[in-house]
Amino acid sequence: MQEARVIPLQRSDRHRRVPPSPDGPAVEPVPLRPGGRPAPEVDGLRRGLADALAFARRRLTGDYPVDRFGFDPELTEALLLPPLRALYRKWFRVEVSGVENLPLEGGALIVSNHSGTLPIDSVMAAVAVHDNHPRSRYLRMLGADLVFQVPLLGALARKSGQTLACNPDAEQLLRSGELVGVWPEGFKGIGKPFSERYKLQRFGRGGFVTAALKTGVPIIPCSIVGAEEIYPKIADLKPLARLFGLPYFPVTPTFPLLGPLGAIPLPSKWHIKFGAPxxxxxxxxxxxxxxxxxxNLTDQVRENIQQTLYRMLTQRGNPFLG
Known part of the structure; x- marks a missing residue:
């Protein structure tokens, strides 16, 4: 198996999906409707099969582009986004506002609150950006070291455009015109107990502000309501956390009591708001x-998100019905 072609980062003023290869394998003829045209469902099946075979061929031959961080747009579109989109639309029923605050082109740093015991809020934010932006831009997320130390998860994270949360990588992405996402609360945010829900933790030392100042890109606050309820963390088994090398080992109303079934997130209703740059x-x-x-800038961003969360909570009804 050959390796994928690596393409250098360029200024991404236009973000296009990777088109399917036109040279997919031939498919056997199918019965036609009167008039010589195949039925729509048969024609769609043929196109789908041809695209799938062409996709498999490109995977086997390495004939697909990735950038220096390992981002694979074709794999993201074909395999990663569809299941995340189903979770986004059908399970969490995400509503998004403030999309007009996302730039049509050029770099920007999206800074969001972090919650939910597992970092599902970050990938839901990425789907929100991609599916609501008029140019279907990708959100290049900055992840913690732990994400890339998990064998399969680390590889998928790289393929979907994530990279290590460090200033050099963030600055290079921002200078190349990408939308970059950061969650400054880190594990303190997603691992906080349910009793402290929607209360922002410290934003670290402001490394994200430094990256934005160096590159001159706008900072866009992002506020997410709904993620706190998917895995209500009521306790932390610290001995097990130390045993497995985790920042915490959560106890929720369903986990570990229900075993693997406890890993299913509760179907809370989500709202994502992108604030003014x-x-x-x-x-x-x-x-x-x-x-x-x-x-001061770090505190301004944090306070902006916190006050927006409070306003969104006062307008929200039932956490699971909206």
């Missing part, structure tokens, strides 16, 4: 070296 291109060239400025 906070510009960073009006500061001096060495603004990222001013710790007070970095602290």
């Amino acid at each position: 906070i510009p960073t291109d009006g500061y001096d060239a060495d603004a990222q070296d001013d710790p007070m400025l970095v602290f």
Whole structure:
């Protein structure tokens, strides 16, 4: 099996899906309707089969592009997005507002709250960006080390466009015109107990602000309501967490009591709101070296998200019905 072609990062002012190869294997003729045309369902089946075989051929020959971070747009569109989209639309019934605040082109840093015991909120945000943006842009997410240490999960994360949460990678993506997503609360956010739901944890030292100042891209606050209810964390088994090398080992109303069934998230109703951009291109060239400025901008972003969460919660009805 050959390796995929690696394409250099370029300024991604236009984001297009990778089209299916026109040279897929031939398919046997099928019966035609009167008039010489195949029935729509048969014609659709033929096209689907041809596309699937062409996709398999490209996978086997390595004839597909990836960037230097391992992002594979074709695999993301064909295999990763469809199941996530079903979860997004049918299970969590996500409603999105503020899409007009996402830039049509050029880089931007999307900063969001983090919750839910498992980081499902990050991939739902990625689906929200891709499926609601007029140009179907991808959200290049910054993930913790633990994500890339899990064998299968790490490979899929790379394929879907994620990379390590470090400033050099973030800055290169932003300079190339990508939408980059960051969750500054980290494990403190997703691992907090249910009693502290929708109360933001610390945003670290403001590394995301430094990356935005260096590249001059806007910071877009993102507020997510609904993720806190999918796995209500009522306890933490710290000995098991240390045994498995995890930041926490959660106990929820369904896990570990129900075993594997406890891993099914509760079907809460989600709302995702993208706030007005906070510009960073009006500061001096060495603004990222001013710790007070970095602290103030970090606090501004955090407070923006926190107050938006409070407003969204006052407008929400039943957490599972909306």
